[in-house]
Amino acid sequence: MVVQEEMRMNPGHADNSTEKGIIVEGLNAWYGSLQALRNISLAILSKRVTAIIGPSGCGKSTFIRCLNRMHEVVPGARVQGKVLLAGEDIYAQGVDPVRVRRKVGMVFQRPNPFPTMSVFDNVAAGLKLNGLRRLGQMSDAVEQALRQAALWDEVKDKLKQNGTALSGGQQQRLCIARALAVQPEVLLMDEPCSALDPVATSRIEDLIRELKERYIIVIVTHNMQQAGRVSDMTAFFLMSNDRAGEIIEYDETRQMFTNPKDERTEAYITGRFG
Amino acid sequence: MTDRQVYLRRRTTNYLMVGLCGLATLVAVSFLLLVVGYTLIKGIAFLNLDFITQTARPLGEPGGGMRHEIIGTLVLVTLASAVGIPVGLLAGAYLSEFGGGRTGTVVRLVADVLTGVPSVVVGIFVYVLVVRPMGTFSALAGGVALAIIMLPVVARTTEEMMKLVPATCREAALALGIPRWRMIVSVVMPGAIVGIVTGSMLAVARIAGETAPLIFTALGNRFGFAGLDQPIAAMPLQIWRYAVSAYDTWHQQAWAASFLLVMLVFLISLLVRWITAKRYG
Amino acid sequence: MARVPGTSDVQAPVWWWRARFRRPASPGDWVFQTVVLLAALSLVGLLAAMALYLLDVAWPAITQFGPGFLTGSIWDPVQEVFGALPAVYGTLLTSAIAMLVAVPVSLGVAIFLAELAPRWLRAPASFLVEMLAAIPSVVLGLWGLFVMVPVIRDPLEQWLGSSLGFLPIFQGPPFGIGFLAGGLILVIMALPIITAVARDSLRAVPASQREAMLALGATRWEAISHAVLPYARSGIVAAAILGLGRALGETMAVTMVIGNGYQVTARLFAPGNTMASKIATEFNEASGDLYIGSLVELALVLFAVTLIVNILGRLLVRWTVANAGAGGR
Numbered sequence: 001m002v003v004q005e006e007m008r009m010n011p012g013h014a015d016n017s018t019e020k021g022i023i024v025e026g027l028n029a030w031y032g033s034l035q036a037l038r039n040i041s042l043a044i045l046s047k048r049v050t051a052i053i054g055p056s057g058c059g060k061s062t063f064i065r066c067l068n069r070m071h072e073v074v075p076g077a078r079v080q081g082k083v084l085l086a087g088e089d090i091y092a093q094g095v096d097p098v099r100v101r102r103k104v105g106m107v108f109q110r111p112n113p114f115p116t117m118s119v120f121d122n123v124a125a126g127l128k129l130n131g132l133r134r135l136g137q138m139s140d141a142v143e144q145a146l147r148q149a150a151l152w153d154e155v156k157d158k159l160k161q162n163g164t165a166l167s168g169g170q171q172q173r174l175c176i177a178r179a180l181a182v183q184p185e186v187l188l189m190d191e192p193c194s195a196l197d198p199v200a201t202s203r204i205e206d207l208i209r210e211l212k213e214r215y216i217i218v219i220v221t222h223n224m225q226q227a228g229r230v231s232d233m234t235a236f237f238l239m240s241n242d243r244a245g246e247i248i249e250y251d252e253t254r255q256m257f258t259n260p261k262d263e264r265t266e267a268y269i270t271g272r273f274g
Numbered sequence: 275m276t277d278r279q280v281y282l283r284r285r286t287t288n289y290l291m292v293g294l295c296g297l298a299t300l301v302a303v304s305f306l307l308l309v310v311g312y313t314l315i316k317g318i319a320f321l322n323l324d325f326i327t328q329t330a331r332p333l334g335e336p337g338g339g340m341r342h343e344i345i346g347t348l349v350l351v352t353l354a355s356a357v358g359i360p361v362g363l364l365a366g367a368y369l370s371e372f373g374g375g376r377t378g379t380v381v382r383l384v385a386d387v388l389t390g391v392p393s394v395v396v397g398i399f400v401y402v403l404v405v406r407p408m409g410t411f412s413a414l415a416g417g418v419a420l421a422i423i424m425l426p427v428v429a430r431t432t433e434e435m436m437k438l439v440p441a442t443c444r445e446a447a448l449a450l451g452i453p454r455w456r457m458i459v460s461v462v463m464p465g466a467i468v469g470i471v472t473g474s475m476l477a478v479a480r481i482a483g484e485t486a487p488l489i490f491t492a493l494g495n496r497f498g499f500a501g502l503d504q505p506i507a508a509m510p511l512q513i514w515r516y517a518v519s520a521y522d523t524w525h526q527q528a529w530a531a532s533f534l535l536v537m538l539v540f541l542i543s544l545l546v547r548w549i550t551a552k553r554y555g
Numbered sequence: 556m557a558r559v560p561g562t563s564d565v566q567a568p569v570w571w572w573r574a575r576f577r578r579p580a581s582p583g584d585w586v587f588q589t590v591v592l593l594a595a596l597s598l599v600g601l602l603a604a605m606a607l608y609l610l611d612v613a614w615p616a617i618t619q620f621g622p623g624f625l626t627g628s629i630w631d632p633v634q635e636v637f638g639a640l641p642a643v644y645g646t647l648l649t650s651a652i653a654m655l656v657a658v659p660v661s662l663g664v665a666i667f668l669a670e671l672a673p674r675w676l677r678a679p680a681s682f683l684v685e686m687l688a689a690i691p692s693v694v695l696g697l698w699g700l701f702v703m704v705p706v707i708r709d710p711l712e713q714w715l716g717s718s719l720g721f722l723p724i725f726q727g728p729p730f731g732i733g734f735l736a737g738g739l740i741l742v743i744m745a746l747p748i749i750t751a752v753a754r755d756s757l758r759a760v761p762a763s764q765r766e767a768m769l770a771l772g773a774t775r776w777e778a779i780s781h782a783v784l785p786y787a788r789s790g791i792v793a794a795a796i797l798g799l800g801r802a803l804g805e806t807m808a809v810t811m812v813i814g815n816g817y818q819v820t821a822r823l824f825a826p827g828n829t830m831a832s833k834i835a836t837e838f839n840e841a842s843g844d845l846y847i848g849s850l851v852e853l854a855l856v857l858f859a860v861t862l863i864v865n866i867l868g869r870l871l872v873r874w875t876v877a878n879a880g881a882g883g884r
Contacts, residue, residue: 073769076674098285098772099772101771101772105770110763112761116785131277131283179771284777288774291779292671295667295671298662298664299668303683306684306686306690309702313697364594365591368594371591372588377592381596383866384602385598387602388598391605391858392806394806395854395858402609425601453583485691486835489839513694517697532697536694539690539691540686540689
């Protein structure tokens with residue numbers, strides 16, 4: 001137990017505390033009276049892509065939604081525990097979720113660009129909220145975000161077109177650009193490729209590998225091959241008997257996939273369930 | 275503007291707008307309570323058993339009642355429902371079971387539009403259609419006017435309720451070899467009966483309070499029911515006439531009658547809600 | 556079971572049956588189909604009959620006055636000169652006042668009910684707002700006459716007259732009854748329908764839109780105003796149009812508080828008439844083909860105007876629902 005705890009809090013045995021991006025301590029989450037997550041603790045490292053895997057219903061989406069305080073948007077939802085971003089607990093008393101969400105961006109399962117806005121306005125949406133008005137600055141920020149999302153070349157002539165006029169994969173990259181435009185520290189991705197075809201998927205996977213240099217990336221995925229391709233660290237979640245999700249194992253991806261420490265992890269990875 | 279200033283402005287705007295929306299709701303609900311509450315309080319002060327059993331007293335004398343008008347409203351509503359509900363039912367059945375094509379679309383649009391025709395226009399229409407040829411105002415004309423108002427409402431409600439009956443029910447019936455019309459009448463309609471009944475109840479509640487169409491059709495009658503081909507009294511009509519008069523005693527009667535009307539309408543609405551909630555959990 | 560892809564469960568039976576049972580299988584079917592078809596067509600017949608009968612009786616006035624009917628301001632039964640402009644003006648003015656107040660308030664209520672209210676409050680509050688629609692017009696008029704009008708006369712019109720009296724709309728003696736009262740009572744009548752349709756449009760916005768905005772760091776209000784409202788805007792416009800249709804055709808409540816004047820004036824405190832109130836007040840006393848014809852022509856104009864507005868509103872609602880996936884364009 002102690003070894004596993006140590007493993008979770010200090011995977012890869014990183015000594016430098018600034019390398020730790022997000023520290024989750026004793027996170028519990030409920031939907032009303034139903035507990036969805038129990039006592040999750042782990043340290044998510046920066047400059048690494050962390051994948052969250054596990055069978056359906058084990059709380060993966062709930063977990064990452066706790067990282068940007070989106071979980072509490074659902075009526076009746078509740079969170080207990082600590083999530084430390086750059087040393088500060090985002091669930092501390094008096095912390096405004098609005099500010100947290102600026103630092104922790106999110107990309108959703110289905111691409112959801114705003115249909116009443118153009119490509120440009122979609123990317124600029126977050127910027128406008130924060131008071132950025134001058135067109136010049138906005139254009140630069142939009143271009144930069146689209147470049148980071150590897151979408152600039154494809155849409156630079158189509159900036160005024162409606163956001164939904166793009167293909168599925170392009171829309172998802174647009175959503176990524178939109179999230180990146182506000183310059184978050186973290187990018188959360190909830191099964192970002194599940195609605196996309198393989199070609200679009202691989203483009204986004206390439207993108208993720210590029211982005212990890214600048215952002216802490218946490219990706220939820222159903223697809224273990226994807227976890228294997230894209231992530232450096234992997235956390236395996238499982239639903240316990242009372243339907244609360246727990247973290248079973250957290251290790252370097254290579255290590256977990258070749259030599260898992262828990263038999264349940266091994267069972268999942270080898271496809272025996274889930 | 276500094277980042278912090280922008281943030282504070284955004285937060286203030288948030289609280290302000292959320293507050294305004296809450297205020298708007300409060301205002302809307304307050305108006306309801308104001309109108310209904312005032313009517314109930316004022317009305318109940320002048321409401322007594324005499325009101326229902328007596329007819330109007332001579333001018334200036336307090337007391338008396340609106341027996342003629344109450345009976346008149348009952349007669350008119352019954353007449354209207356006798357036509358409006360069956361025809362509306364059938365029209366709704368058409369829209370639900372056969373209404374997928376162009377005819378159905380047109381009929382549906384017409385029904386929706388008919389619900390929006392001002393009731394005063396319906397009244398004038400029935401005047402031209404019934405009162406003029408008959409040479410007299412009549413309960414019949416009033417009934418027709420109310421039926422016309424009722425008809426599209428019942429039709430659309432019936433359609434929506436019948437559409438909610440799952441296709442599997444229809445299939446099962448047809449698979450047993452039951453002819454289509456039988457299937458509709460014996461399987462689909464009974465399946466939708468709760469919704470159809472509640473929809474009809476709401477339509478009845480609506481026409482019970484209608485005044486404008488009756489001005490030119492039923493006219494009102496101070497001497498009670500004189501036959502279907504004669505003018506007839508009605509509560510909403512008399513409320514209007516009492517209200518715009520200069521006499522306090524008549525105003526009191528108007529409040530008491532309004533109390534009855536509002537209670538009727540509200541009780542029906544609550545009953546419908548309760549039935550629907552029980553049915554669909 | 557075989558389901559036509561792309562149609563909802565409620566649509567499937569109709570299309571499927573139509574395709575498979577084009578010819579009625581039994582005589583009972585034929586009778587039934589004919590009967591229900593006739594019932595349905597009676598609705599169309601009713602609408603057509605209305606237009607035709609009204610046109611017929613209004614014909615003497617139409618031929619006598621022509622388009623001048625709508626521009627004339629004199630309404631004199633004795634001289635048999637009938638100009639409808641003040642009535643039309645009254646309808647438009649009271650409806651405009653009503654829309655000016657009702658649309659923002661209804662939108663606020665709709666947003667509250669759809670987005671902001673706690674779960675336990677939504678159903679009861681919605682119910683209460685819907686109950687406003689159930690109040691009979693004459694009862695509202697009674698209340699308006701004895702409760703609202705005195706309050707409008709004093710303090711409302713007093714205050715408006717004294718502090719904003721330099722504006723022509725707030726000049727003139729404060730009677731209480733008049734255009735302003737008419738407009739305000741219409742607010743109560745239009746509010747429930749605008750709220751109901753707008754609330755449904757807001758509810759139809761996919762949650763992912765709101766969430767996407769929130770995830771960018773928007774406040775609750777910003778998520779509503781930047782993501783939800785734009786997405787639902789065509790539904791909201793439809794709601795306003797339907798509310799307008801309601802306001803245009805209202806009769807009893809307005810008749811009882813508008814004061815029976817007959818003038819085209821910017822002064823809101825002045826007594827006036829709407830097309831509906833003019834008809835309600837004078838029809839039973841009218842005699843002679845021209846007088847009656849003129850009143851019926853008023854009814855015809857009212858009929859036409861509400862018809863157009865309601866068709867526009869309904870079509871917009873239908874278009875909005877059909878394009879739900881494309882999202883509020």
